[in-house]
Amino acid sequence: MPRVRIAYRQEGPARYVSHLDVMRAFERAARRAGLPLAYSQGFNPRPKMTFAAPLAVGMSGCREYVDLELETEPDPAGVFELLRQNLPNGLVPVQVQAVATGPSLMSLVHRSRYIAVGDVPVGLDTGALQVGLKRFLGRGEIVVEQKRAKGVRRKNIRPGIYSLSARLDGDKLCFSMELKAGSAGNVRPDEVLAVLGKDLSLVPESFAVWRTALLSRAGRLLWDVKGDSIC
Amino acid sequence: MTDLERILARVEKPARYVGGELNAIVKDWRRVPVRIAFAFPDVYEVGMSHLGMHILYHVVNSRDDALMERVFAPWTDMEAEMRTSGLPLFSLESHRPLRDFDVVAFSLQYELSYTNVLNMLDLAGIPLESRDRDDRMPLVVAGGPCAFNPEPLAPFLDAVFLGEGEDAVHDLVEVVRRYGRGNRDELLCALARLPGVYVPRFYRVEYAADGGVKQVVPLIDGVPGKVVKRLVRDLDRAPFPVRPIVPYLEAVHDRAMLEVFRGCTRGCRFCQAGAIYRPVRERTLKTLLDQAGELLRHTGYNELSLTSLSTTDYSEIRKLVQTLVERHRGERVNVSLPSLRVDAFAVELARAVQEVRKSSLTFAPEAGSQRLRNVINKQVTEDDLLRTVEVAFRAGWSRVKLYFMLGLPTETLEDVDGIARLARMVLDKGRECEVPKGRLSVTVSISSFVPKPHTPFQWEPQAPLAVLRERQSFLQGRLKGKNLVYRWHDPEASFLEAVFARGDRRLAPALRRALELGCRLDGWRECFRFDLWQQAFAETGVEPGAYAYRSYRYTDILPWDHLDTGIDRDFLAEEHARALAGEITKDCRGEQCTGCGLCPNLEIEPQLAEVGTGAAG
Ligand code: SF4
Numbered sequence: 001m002p003r004v005r006i007a008y009r010q011e012g013p014a015r016y017v018s019h020l021d022v023m024r025a026f027e028r029a030a031r032r033a034g035l036p037l038a039y040s041q042g043f044n045p046r047p048k049m050t051f052a053a054p055l056a057v058g059m060s061g062c063r064e065y066v067d068l069e070l071e072t073e074p075d076p077a078g079v080f081e082l083l084r085q086n087l088p089n090g091l092v093p094v095q096v097q098a099v100a101t102g103p104s105l106m107s108l109v110h111r112s113r114y115i116a117v118g119d120v121p122v123g124l125d126t127g128a129l130q131v132g133l134k135r136f137l138g139r140g141e142i143v144v145e146q147k148r149a150k151g152v153r154r155k156n157i158r159p160g161i162y163s164l165s166a167r168l169d170g171d172k173l174c175f176s177m178e179l180k181a182g183s184a185g186n187v188r189p190d191e192v193l194a195v196l197g198k199d200l201s202l203v204p205e206s207f208a209v210w211r212t213a214l215l216s217r218a219g220r221l222l223w224d225v226k227g228d229s230i231c
Numbered sequence: 232m233t234d235l236e237r238i239l240a241r242v243e244k245p246a247r248y249v250g251g252e253l254n255a256i257v258k259d260w261r262r263v264p265v266r267i268a269f270a271f272p273d274v275y276e277v278g279m280s281h282l283g284m285h286i287l288y289h290v291v292n293s294r295d296d297a298l299m300e301r302v303f304a305p306w307t308d309m310e311a312e313m314r315t316s317g318l319p320l321f322s323l324e325s326h327r328p329l330r331d332f333d334v335v336a337f338s339l340q341y342e343l344s345y346t347n348v349l350n351m352l353d354l355a356g357i358p359l360e361s362r363d364r365d366d367r368m369p370l371v372v373a374g375g376p377c378a379f380n381p382e383p384l385a386p387f388l389d390a391v392f393l394g395e396g397e398d399a400v401h402d403l404v405e406v407v408r409r410y411g412r413g414n415r416d417e418l419l420c421a422l423a424r425l426p427g428v429y430v431p432r433f434y435r436v437e438y439a440a441d442g443g444v445k446q447v448v449p450l451i452d453g454v455p456g457k458v459v460k461r462l463v464r465d466l467d468r469a470p471f472p473v474r475p476i477v478p479y480l481e482a483v484h485d486r487a488m489l490e491v492f493r494g495c496t497r498g499c500r501f502c503q504a505g506a507i508y509r510p511v512r513e514r515t516l517k518t519l520l521d522q523a524g525e526l527l528r529h530t531g532y533n534e535l536s537l538t539s540l541s542t543t544d545y546s547e548i549r550k551l552v553q554t555l556v557e558r559h560r561g562e563r564v565n566v567s568l569p570s571l572r573v574d575a576f577a578v579e580l581a582r583a584v585q586e587v588r589k590s591s592l593t594f595a596p597e598a599g600s601q602r603l604r605n606v607i608n609k610q611v612t613e614d615d616l617l618r619t620v621e622v623a624f625r626a627g628w629s630r631v632k633l634y635f636m637l638g639l640p641t642e643t644l645e646d647v648d649g650i651a652r653l654a655r656m657v658l659d660k661g662r663e664c665e666v667p668k669g670r671l672s673v674t675v676s677i678s679s680f681v682p683k684p685h686t687p688f689q690w691e692p693q694a695p696l697a698v699l700r701e702r703q704s705f706l707q708g709r710l711k712g713k714n715l716v717y718r719w720h721d722p723e724a725s726f727l728e729a730v731f732a733r734g735d736r737r738l739a740p741a742l743r744r745a746l747e748l749g750c751r752l753d754g755w756r757e758c759f760r761f762d763l764w765q766q767a768f769a770e771t772g773v774e775p776g777a778y779a780y781r782s783y784r785y786t787d788i789l790p791w792d793h794l795d796t797g798i799d800r801d802f803l804a805e806e807h808a809r810a811l812a813g814e815i816t817k818d819c820r821g822e823q824c825t826g827c828g829l830c831p832n833l834e835i836e837p838q839l840a841e842v843g844t845g846a847a848g
Contacts, residue, residue: 014251
């Protein structure tokens with residue numbers, strides 16, 4: 001089946017939408033647009049779409065990807081235009097290209113980059129910030145607890161933090177991070193912020209988070225999308 | 232980050248509170264003189280499933296001089312966050328506080344949402360009582376089925392709209408536009424003189440020594456002694472939202488809704504909807520097919536639900552269903568019918584729309600014996616039901632759901648036992664039709680009868696709570712067994728529903744107290760606190776049983792007698808007498824008017840699709 005790969009932004013109202021609801025929104029947009037989605041067989045036919053990586057509720061995505069399987073050979077420029085007109089507010093196509101069959105999008109993702117912007121805690125200056133970061137990264141083990149259906153699971157997130165930096169920008173505090181992502185394991189930016197929060201007395205919920213890039217195992221961009229600059 | 236964003240990071244399903252969905256309309260406030268907030272007193276997913284909201288949203292936003300935005304009841308987590316941070320209740324479209332609107336219009340679908348109405352006003356920083364709101368505050372109005380007895384909410388509402396809102400909402404916009412915000416008293420007087428509008432403060436209720444209502448007296452000139460409902464005279468040409476908002480979040484009814492007709496002719500004696508939406512008005516086939524096409528094109532839904540009170544009664548139902556299936560099969564659209572009429576034809580239809588029989592079929596015999604079904608005028612026989620499920624099982628369905636009510640007038644244990652008997656006969660049919668054992672299931676879903684205003688049972692008391700509980704456990708005992716599933720509603724919730732459905736203004740303090748004690752979202756089992764309600768009644772000196780259990784005489788003045796559905800009260804009394812005598816009354820579809828008085832009273836006639844087809848073009 002012919003496939004198209006779509007790079008899109010998820011922002012505004014769409015950042016509060018769960019992954020399942022984003023999938024439904026894409027399906028409905030495709031139906032409104034008259035795109036000939038291919039469906040699975042069986043009792044409950046589902047459209048054949050694969051997303052690179054679900055985006056957590058509350059987060060914006062600057063470069064999200066989805067593959068759609070179509071019943072006919074697509075014209076990428078036409079698909080882009082149809083999506084632009086039919087996706088709901090907050091889901092914005094950035095680029096569309098035809099792709100050959102190959103490994104699933106999901107299996108390509110190993111790392112993600114994020115930026116998080118929030119209020120500067122009272123009394124925190126650049127010096128204290130850098131000291132705090134250094135101390136944080138210097139730990140051999142950073143254990144977070146995850147609530148699961150059966151009890152609590154402890155997980156060491158330190159090996160999944162590939163890079164972390166921060167700077168003060170006026171009254172804003174900005175973090176950049178590159179974290180482990182994908183089916184082999186995931187470190188979430190809010191986990192990092194929660195631990196940092198204790199060290200630097202910041203409020204993790206007051207941070208707006210963007211996922212800026214999805215990367216391969218080698219740390220390369222999954223798809224070097226042209227178009228407007230990242231976020 | 233704004234306060235709202237900070238809060239949204241901490242609550243469940245934040246998409247409930249942000250808006251921005253497909254087809255939502257955001258207008259420029261500076262250019263629009265009349266601003267209305269449509270307030271649905273339940274959570275987003277419930278409110279977004281309500282067709283009436285989509286209709287009014289479309290009607291108001293089609294005007295250049297008015298806008299309508301939405302607001303829903305926040306879930307408990309959101310409420311707590313809003314209260315802690317002092318964030319007032321706001322609309323989804325422009326995120327403006329409710330206080331900034333000219334009108335806040337509540338939809339009253341269900342008595343157990345009344346605390347949500349008060350809670351939403353409170354969260355908005357709007358004084359709860361009408362008399363405490365000055366010119367700076369929005370007008371607080373209400374409509375919907377419960378508007379036909381809004382008395383428990385009377386002190387809180389400025390005006391109540393009776394009947395269908397499509398035309399009345401235009402009058403509302405015009406009156407608000409004329410009087411602006413500075414002339415609340417004149418505005419209310421003008422509203423009170425509009426047809427179908429009830430302004431509670433202009434009526435004094437006097438009570439009799441026996442606890443009932445003695446009389447209801449209009450207090451100013453020009454307001455009617457009886458307020459008569461509004462209705463749409465030409466439904467076929469009435470505005471219909473073919474670009475409804477498509478939620479990101481999964482709504483309770485996550486599908487396109489096509490309103491096939493309004494009203495119902497069956498005359499079930501317990502049914503309030505059947506009474507207040509008379510007469511039947513069908514849309515023409517052409518209009519429906521056009522609207523269905525547009526709806527699907529503008530929403531992208533993969534399911535189209537034919538919504539009406541008894542959809543299979545539509546005159547052209549076979550043609551409608553066949554054409555819809557043919558036209559939209561290629562787009563993988565499922566057509567769905569809500570609860571089915573109990574006959575083979577209905578199953579045939581369901582067959583036509585569902586190629587894969589994955590879901591269950593739902594039927595509502597409502598009572599367990601023929602005698603009791605005659606009392607309530609539900610014209611279904613045991614034979615009908617068994618023949619119908621046989622067709623269904625043979626056609627490949629394996630799951631059947633049956634709806635019944637407990638506590639119907641004249642009900643005995645024998646009738647209750649009849650429910651279990653019927654369920655077992657249906658199950659036996661399934662076995663006889665060789666439905667695989669692992670898949671076969673018969674679900675019995677039980678609710679408690681609530682005597683509703685404006686129905687032939689309005690004079691009847693509700694069965695005592697103790698009796699309802701006892702009959703539920705009796706039935707539950709009878710329905711144990713393989714392949715049988717028993718579901719029930721809390722009888723305590725139905726009791727409260729009866730209290731408020733049949734209530735008068737003296738209930739208002741109890742409602743307010745219940746809110747203070749923490750009652751809200753009472754329709755949600757996990758939030759319903761009957762103990763707090765009992766405390767609220769006790770503290771305000773209200774005996775709730777006096778409302779739910781009261782048996783009225785025909786000569787008594789009912790708390791809602793000054794509100795008029797168009798049906799003759801004598802007809803209801805006659806129907807009540809016939810019910811007790813076990814006599815049925817025929818359907819009023821076609822030529823066989825049963826004389827409820829509505830058509831002559833409101834100068835209208837039933838409209839059926841065959842008659843109207845020619846006129847549609
Ligand atoms: S007046 Fe007759 S036709 Fe009209 S709604 Fe009543 S019973 Fe039906």
